[in-house]
Amino acid sequence: MERTKRYKKTLLIGSGDDSAIKEAAEHIRNGEVVGFPTETVYGLGCDARDGEAVKRVFEAKGRPADNPLICHVGDKEQIKEIVSGITPLAQKLIDEFMPGPITLVMKKSDIISDQTTAGLDTVGVRMPSDPTANKFLKYAGVPVAAPSANLSGRPSPTNARSVLEDMDGYIYAVIDGGDSEFGLESTVVDCTGTLPVILRPGAVTKNDIEKALKIETASVCKASGDAEKPRSPGMKYRHYAPFAQVEIMSLPEGTKILGDDAQGTDGKIGNSVFTVADLKKLTDEEAKELVNIASPFILRSREILSKNPFARIGLYCGKEIRAVYEKLDDRILSAHTEFCVYGPAVDVSYASHGLFEGLRFLDVQEVDVILAQGFDGEGLSVAYMNRLGKAAGKKEELTPGMPAPARPGRLPLAIDAFKDTVTASVLFIDDNNTSLSACCESLMRRLIEKNEPYISSRAADTGFEIYCESAGLTAMSGMEPDALMDKAVKELTGFGLGSVESRRANPSVYDDNDLILTVRDEQAFSIIKAFPEIKDKVFSLSTFAAANGLVMKDSSGRIMSISVPDPSGENYETFLHTAKALNAWLELLFPYVLKELGASRI
Numbered sequence: 001m002e003r004t005k006r007y008k009k010t011l012l013i014g015s016g017d018d019s020a021i022k023e024a025a026e027h028i029r030n031g032e033v034v035g036f037p038t039e040t041v042y043g044l045g046c047d048a049r050d051g052e053a054v055k056r057v058f059e060a061k062g063r064p065a066d067n068p069l070i071c072h073v074g075d076k077e078q079i080k081e082i083v084s085g086i087t088p089l090a091q092k093l094i095d096e097f098m099p100g101p102i103t104l105v106m107k108k109s110d111i112i113s114d115q116t117t118a119g120l121d122t123v124g125v126r127m128p129s130d131p132t133a134n135k136f137l138k139y140a141g142v143p144v145a146a147p148s149a150n151l152s153g154r155p156s157p158t159n160a161r162s163v164l165e166d167m168d169g170y171i172y173a174v175i176d177g178g179d180s181e182f183g184l185e186s187t188v189v190d191c192t193g194t195l196p197v198i199l200r201p202g203a204v205t206k207n208d209i210e211k212a213l214k215i216e217t218a219s220v221c222k223a224s225g226d227a228e229k230p231r232s233p234g235m236k237y238r239h240y241a242p243f244a245q246v247e248i249m250s251l252p253e254g255t256k257i258l259g260d261d262a263q264g265t266d267g268k269i270g271n272s273v274f275t276v277a278d279l280k281k282l283t284d285e286e287a288k289e290l291v292n293i294a295s296p297f298i299l300r301s302r303e304i305l306s307k308n309p310f311a312r313i314g315l316y317c318g319k320e321i322r323a324v325y326e327k328l329d330d331r332i333l334s335a336h337t338e339f340c341v342y343g344p345a346v347d348v349s350y351a352s353h354g355l356f357e358g359l360r361f362l363d364v365q366e367v368d369v370i371l372a373q374g375f376d377g378e379g380l381s382v383a384y385m386n387r388l389g390k391a392a393g394k395k396e397e398l399t400p401g402m403p404a405p406a407r408p409g410r411l412p413l414a415i416d417a418f419k420d421t422v423t424a425s426v427l428f429i430d431d432n433n434t435s436l437s438a439c440c441e442s443l444m445r446r447l448i449e450k451n452e453p454y455i456s457s458r459a460a461d462t463g464f465e466i467y468c469e470s471a472g473l474t475a476m477s478g479m480e481p482d483a484l485m486d487k488a489v490k491e492l493t494g495f496g497l498g499s500v501e502s503r504r505a506n507p508s509v510y511d512d513n514d515l516i517l518t519v520r521d522e523q524a525f526s527i528i529k530a531f532p533e534i535k536d537k538v539f540s541l542s543t544f545a546a547a548n549g550l551v552m553k554d555s556s557g558r559i560m561s562i563s564v565p566d567p568s569g570e571n572y573e574t575f576l577h578t579a580k581a582l583n584a585w586l587e588l589l590f591p592y593v594l595k596e597l598g599a600s601r602i
Contacts, residue, residue, distance in 0.1 A: 003062050003170060010035075010164060011173035015132040024173045025139035033057055033170075035149040035163045036136050037177025038128040040101045040186050040202070041156040041356065042163050043072065043146030044171065048082070048123075054115035054145055060170040063152035068117045069145040070103050070124040070186070074137030079125055082143045084109050089213070090191035096212040099129040101203040103188040116145045126186055132177035148185060149174070155240050155356040155363075155391065158183050162360055164411055183353040184383050190221070197221050201383040203352075205261070240356065242363035244314060246392040247300065248374040248385075251346070252292040259349030260379035274319035276327045293345055294324040297371055298333075304369060305336055309549050312591060314338045314362030316355070316372040318345020332549035335592055338365040338600070339457075348375045352384045359391060364410070364601045366591065413453045413602070418463035422456055424597040425467040427513035429523055433472025433502040435482040435575075436519045436564060436582070439489055441470035441500055443583050446493050447590050457600040464599040469513070471505035473523060478502065484572050488579040510534055515596050517541055519564050541585060548592040 013020040015037070024034045031053040033046050044060060046053035048071045057069065071082055076098060079086065083106040086094070090104050108123035117123050128134060137144055148156035151166040160176035167174070187202030189209065196209055197219045209218045251257070282290065297315060304311050315321065319341045325334060340358040343350030351373055362370050372388055375381040426444060430437035445468050454464035481497035490496035503509070510516060510531060516538045518524040524540040531538075539547060542562040562585055567574045594600065 003059060005169035006056075007169050007172065010168045010171055012160060012164065013173050013175045015175065015177045018135075020173075021132075021136050021175060022139050024175060025136060025141070027172050028140045028144060029142055031056070032172040033060055034136075034172055035160070035167060035174035036133055036144075036146070037130055037160070037175060037180065038072070038133045039130040039181040040128075040184060041158055041180050041182075042149040042160065042174075043133075043144075044149040044163075044167070045072065045140075045144040045146040047140075048116045048143040048145035049111050049113055051113040051115040054113055057145065057147065058115075060167060061147060061150070061152045063147065066118045067147070068120055068122075068124060069147050070126050070188075071112065071116065071143040072133070072137055072146050073125065073127050073143055074134050074140070076127060078143060079127075082109055082112050082123060082125060083107060087191055087194075089194060089196060092213060093189060093191060093196070093209070097204055097208075099127040099134065101129070101182055101186045102126065103186045103200075105188060105190045105192065105199065107192060112143065113145075122190075122192060124188055130177060130181070132175060136175055153241055155242060155359040156185060157360075158357050161411060162357065165360075168411070181353075183355060183357070184387055187383070189218075195219065201386050203380065203383065205379045205382065207261075207379060240359070240387050240391040241393060242359045242370060242391065244363055244367050244370045246359070246370045246372055246388070248388060248392055249296040249300065249317075249371050250374045251376060252289070255289065255293065255346060257375055257377045257381060258344060258347040259352075260375075260377035260381050262349035262380060274323045276323050279320075279323055279327055290320050290324065290345070293318075294321045297321055298325070298328070300371055301333060301337060305333070305549065308368075309551060310588075311369065312336055312338065312365070312367045314340065314365060314367035314370040316340050316342065316351075316358045316362065316370060318347070318351075318373065319343060320345045321373075331547060335548040335595055338362060338367050338595075342373075345373065348377060348379075348381045348384055351375065352380055355384065355387060361600075361602070366601075410452075410601075413463070418455070419461045420459075421463035421465060423465045423467065424514040424599065425469065425512065426593060426597070427509065427516045428468070428470040429473060429505055429516060429518040429527070430470070430520075431472055431474045431523070432479075433470055433475035433504075434479055435485045435568060436566065436578070437470040437472060438481045438497050438500040438502070439485050439579055439582055440517070440519070440586065441468050442489050442495060442497050443493065443579070443586050444468045444590075444593075446495065447586060451590070451594075451601055453602055454594070454599040455602045457595075457598050464597075466594075466597065466599060469509075470500065471503050471509050473505050473526070475502045475504045477504055482568070482575075484575040485567070485579065487572065488575040491576060492579050492583060507531065513537075515539075515593065517544055541589070544592070545585075545589060548589075548595075550588065550592070 033056050046057050090106050103124040103126040105122050105124050112123050149163045150157050157163045158180040160174050163174045182203045187204040188200040190197040199221045206218050301313050322339050340361050342354040428437040428440035448466050456462040456464050479502040481500050486497040518540045521540040524538050527538050528535045567578045
């Protein structure tokens with residue numbers, strides 16, 4: 001479905017701004033679309049009675065219109081208005097689990113638009129427990145139809161920033177209620193009969209429902225076929241999928257899973273720390289179990305790199321797995337691996353809480369494949385594996401009419417978004433600093449700006465600022481950049497070398513930078529020979545590529561070096577060709593520069 005921006009910018013509303021929330025509720029009643037938080041994931045809400053408003057939701061999501069939407073209410077009394085009758089089964093589940101992460105499918109009343117239910121005679125009803133959602137829905141006073149607030153097919157959003165990445169300009173507003181508690185969509189239960197049928201697993205598990213109803217078995221429905229109308233969201237189409245291909249890493253048989261009976265967690269992505277030193281504190285049995293859990297990740301990573309030395313791999317895994325990778329001390333494996341750590345490796349409640357955010361985060365790192373931890377439990381694990389299995393669907397299995405997979409958009413962050421900010425700097429070195437190193441500095445600045453913002457790869461609440469400069473081993477300070485190189489860089493990027501002024505390299509310049517990249521090999525060797533104490537941060541472009549496993553061979557099998565001839569004295573076309581070659585190399589090396597500095601994109 002074609003998407004059309006309706007607004008210059010989507011309004012972001014704080015959870016404490018009651019007047020703005022009331023205004024957003026009024027916009028809902030007037031046919032607009034508003035993103036709002038729930039305890040499961042963020043929803044994309046509209047008036048469930050208004051078929052035209054529902055169409056705007058489908059348009060914003062780029063979603064096929066044969067998927068039903070769930071109706072959200074702020075009060076249990078509203079349920080009577082939107083269903084034609086409440087079965088005894090439904091009433092028991094309402095009493096037991098509402099408000100909470102459960103959706104009940106019942107026969108709909110005439111006030112609900114057929115667009116909301118995709119032509120079905122049933123409607124899914126849910127009452128969120130999130131206080132901001134509950135306040136918003138009570139202000140709205142109408143049943144609010146809402147799918148997850150993401151572009152169709154992508155991982156569901158669990159914070160307002162992720163909603164804006166997909167929806168900025170497409171909807172009126174987003175209410176920021178912080179991180180979702182559960183991180184997986186609600187359990188959907190068909191209550192039209194005498195026994196419950198679980199259409200979509202969620203935080204309210206099969207076991208929870210059986211206990212509440214005092215029955216031995218609740219039925220679980222399989223996914224819909226292509227010819228069927230799905231009775232619940234998430235039954236038919238490839239969902240929750242990042243741009244990168246997802247592969248599931250199984251736990252060893254018999255592994256004891258934690259959190260399988262949990263319904264939520266306060267676990268935060270990136271805030272769980274487990275170091276190599278902690279590995280030494282494990283018992284022999286614990287160490288053996290950990291190695292067995294980590295081995296599938298390591299073996300598959302190495303297999304991928306053996307076939308494609310330029311592949312970049314994302315790991316959605318436990319904190320202990322990252323520590324095992326660090327203990328391996330394999331620079332090339334580490335250079336090609338991006339981590340999103342959810343918490344303890346065997347705790348499915350942490351993994352569930354962070355799944356969608358984790359898939360989005362790894363996608364932003366532009367990895368080619370994501371290896372994600374699988375769980376084989378019978379409680380929360382079922383919902384987790386349902387979502388992860390859909391995320392691992394093949395790209396060629398996309399349903400016609402759905403948007404092609406794409407990486408999330410990027411948004412600037414406010415200064416106060418982080419508790420702390422760290423900085424790092426890259427230095428480019430050539431001989432005269434008027435042409436090649438100046439060109440590298442300007443091109444790298446563009447890459448840094450293009451890929452902002454950044455966080456510390458070790459702490460999700462720490463911002464990261466990256467700077468770039470250049471110098472020359474034999475440069476005369478204060479000289480203007482080469483006019484032809486200035487023209488070439490301007491043609492290539494729209495920015496010239498006006499901000500670059502030559503200066504001579506010296507020890508203080510080296511000390512001020514965290515990574516030093518020379519244009520040629522011999523320049524790096526001369527710096528290391530003169531200052532061996534900084535050898536770990538000095539590379540040529542070629543040796544930095546090789547150190548990170550980016551090795552190319554010619555037709556005869558010989559390793560090719562990054563060769564950058566000096567264009568001085570040549571015509572403009574030569575300068576432009578050189579600038580383009582350097583730009584291509586720097587784009588290839590950029591993710592590894594971030595890795596070396598300890599930064600991640602966000």
